[in-house]
Amino acid sequence: MKICVVGAGYVGLTSASVLADLGHTVSCVDTNIEKIRSLNRGEVPIYEPGLKEIISRNEENLTFSSEVIENIRNHPVILIAVGTPSLADGKTNLTYIYSVVDMIADALTDYKTIITKSTVPPGTNEKIYAKLLQKGVAPEQFAVVSNPEFLREGSALYDMLHADKIVVGMNKNDSKSLNIVKSLYKGIEAPYIVTTLSGAEMIKYTSNAFLATKISFINEIARICDKYEVNIDDVVRGISTDPRISPHFLNSGLGFGGSCFPKDVRSLEQSAIEKNITPIILQAIQSTNHSQIDYYIEKLITVFESLKGKTITVLGIAFKPNTDDTRESQAVYLIKKLSQLGCTINTYDPKATLPFLGESNIIQFPTLDQAVTDAECVIIATEWAEFLYLDWKKLKQLMKGNVILDARNCIDPLKAHEHGFQYVGVARS
Numbered sequence: 001m002k003i004c005v006v007g008a009g010y011v012g013l014t015s016a017s018v019l020a021d022l023g024h025t026v027s028c029v030d031t032n033i034e035k036i037r038s039l040n041r042g043e044v045p046i047y048e049p050g051l052k053e054i055i056s057r058n059e060e061n062l063t064f065s066s067e068v069i070e071n072i073r074n075h076p077v078i079l080i081a082v083g084t085p086s087l088a089d090g091k092t093n094l095t096y097i098y099s100v101v102d103m104i105a106d107a108l109t110d111y112k113t114i115i116t117k118s119t120v121p122p123g124t125n126e127k128i129y130a131k132l133l134q135k136g137v138a139p140e141q142f143a144v145v146s147n148p149e150f151l152r153e154g155s156a157l158y159d160m161l162h163a164d165k166i167v168v169g170m171n172k173n174d175s176k177s178l179n180i181v182k183s184l185y186k187g188i189e190a191p192y193i194v195t196t197l198s199g200a201e202m203i204k205y206t207s208n209a210f211l212a213t214k215i216s217f218i219n220e221i222a223r224i225c226d227k228y229e230v231n232i233d234d235v236v237r238g239i240s241t242d243p244r245i246s247p248h249f250l251n252s253g254l255g256f257g258g259s260c261f262p263k264d265v266r267s268l269e270q271s272a273i274e275k276n277i278t279p280i281i282l283q284a285i286q287s288t289n290h291s292q293i294d295y296y297i298e299k300l301i302t303v304f305e306s307l308k309g310k311t312i313t314v315l316g317i318a319f320k321p322n323t324d325d326t327r328e329s330q331a332v333y334l335i336k337k338l339s340q341l342g343c344t345i346n347t348y349d350p351k352a353t354l355p356f357l358g359e360s361n362i363i364q365f366p367t368l369d370q371a372v373t374d375a376e377c378v379i380i381a382t383e384w385a386e387f388l389y390l391d392w393k394k395l396k397q398l399m400k401g402n403v404i405l406d407a408r409n410c411i412d413p414l415k416a417h418e419h420g421f422q423y424v425g426v427a428r429s
């Protein structure tokens with residue numbers, strides 16, 4: 001099959017390389033010329049485990065181009081994977097989606113199956129369909145399909161190849177698209193969930209909002225446990241044997257970040273408000289998440305009284321391990337907050353680069369050892385594997401103080417105590 005993947009980001013590059021690996025001929029296009037140039041030089045502009053390897057082993061049937069319209073014209077299947085970031089009011093910015101739709105309308109000369117992989121609010125794919133008709137495209141010349149993506153950054157390739165489901169939203173009168181989507185993913189064993197266009201859109205938002213709910217819920221429980229001196233690990237162990245609860249997504253800590261949970265929860269909240277529904281739970285999820293950072297800072301204040309002038313090392317900048325993505329990273333928000341409180345912040349991340357914050361008291365170091373030197377306190381903000389097995393003796397020698405704030409519940413408090421550290425955590429004494 002000949003497929004044009006529009007957007008060479010985390011989802012576009014993963015989809016394009018997996019589809020090429022499944023044997024299709026794929027052209028991945030992006031309006032960002034620099035990105036395409038670097039891909040054509042054999043460089044992968046993002047860090048995603050295994051992506052470089054899968055791209056290089058498919059170089060015969062995977063090409064990269066910034067000629068978006070031309071490639072749309074030459075491919076019968078178009079997979080849209082452009083960004084859908086938040087607007088200031090929390091609604092979704094659909095500019096990139098609609099600019100692709102305009103390009104499709106301009107390029108369309110023969111039948112196209114247009115598959116929206118980007119996460120878009122309920123009703124958007126119907127609007128895409130209507131927009132194409134409005135632009136004079138005949139209804140028998142195209143189909144619009146909603147096929148949301150559920151991969152996680154850091155394990156994107158595995159997640160796509162081992163999907164737990166493939167969701168396909170279609171118009172009622174569309175008799176062709178399901179078979180096309182099935183041929184596209186031939187080789188991936190997963191149940192198909194077939195629904196309407198808006199049904200598929202809602203499945204995606206419900207999934208992300210539900211997972212975000214689990215995180216905020218367990219974070220709230222951890223705060224209660226903290227006050228009653230109950231260990232959160234025991235509580236999670238105790239509830240997760242119940243298959244109705246499951247052990248997944250119950251790691252309490254600094255809260256959720258990334259390019260999707262925060263924006264998708266906000267977007268769903270706005271979709272609800274637009275229809276006069278007050279989404280109390282969605283609002284509470286966000287409020288708990290925002291205040292997680294303050295809760296952890298309060299824990300530090302109980303140790304130091306004032307944070308002004310303290311040298312603090314924050315380990316981890318990315319929103320989670322195994323990615324270089326810092327979009328809405330709680331670690332970055334924590335760094336900003338500590339800076340506002342007058343701290344000097346040294347930081348380190350194995351892959352991510354600190355976004356420019358314009359503060360001279362924040363320095364990113366190239367190694368963990370350099371970052372922790374002379375620190376009065378070390379905070380683990382992202383649970384990279386490198387931080388799970390710290391060399392305690394060396395750390396003690398390098399640091400000026402002995403306080404460790406474990407904001408991801410990822411180190412053993414006993415080990416830290418044994419080596420003379422003061423372990424600070426939430427519900428993990």
Ligand SMILES: NC(=O)C1=CN([C@@H]2O[C@H](COP(=O)(O)OP(=O)(O)OC[C@H]3O[C@@H](n4cnc5c(N)ncnc54)[C@H](O)[C@@H]3O)[C@@H](O)[C@H]2O)C=CC1
Nearest residue numbers: 007008009010011030031032082083084096118119149153
């Ligand atoms: N990042 C993730 O883990 C997941 C993301 N999603 C959804 O997938 C979509 C894409 O997300 P990411 O890959 O993270 O975004 P990204 O920001 O990494 O990449 C988007 C790419 O689209 C390109 N683009 C924008 N307008 C374009 C146009 N008119 N023509 C061609 N290229 C254009 C941009 O230059 C950029 O390279 C979003 O809707 C997101 O919510 C869904 C599941 C997982």
Ligand SMILES: O=C(O)[C@H]1O[C@H](OP(=O)(O)OP(=O)(O)OC[C@H]2O[C@@H](n3ccc(=O)[nH]c3=O)[C@H](O)[C@@H]2O)[C@H](O)[C@@H](O)[C@@H]1O
Nearest residue numbers: 149150151152153215249250251255256257258260319320
């Ligand atoms: O729509 C999306 O973009 C994707 O969003 C998430 O994937 P991702 O953002 O890559 O990362 P997750 O592993 O879900 O983690 C999100 C955030 O939640 C936090 N988290 C996760 C799990 C947990 O138990 N506790 C917790 O605080 C992580 O630290 C991270 O900041 C979903 O897991 C994917 O299914 C979805 O496709």
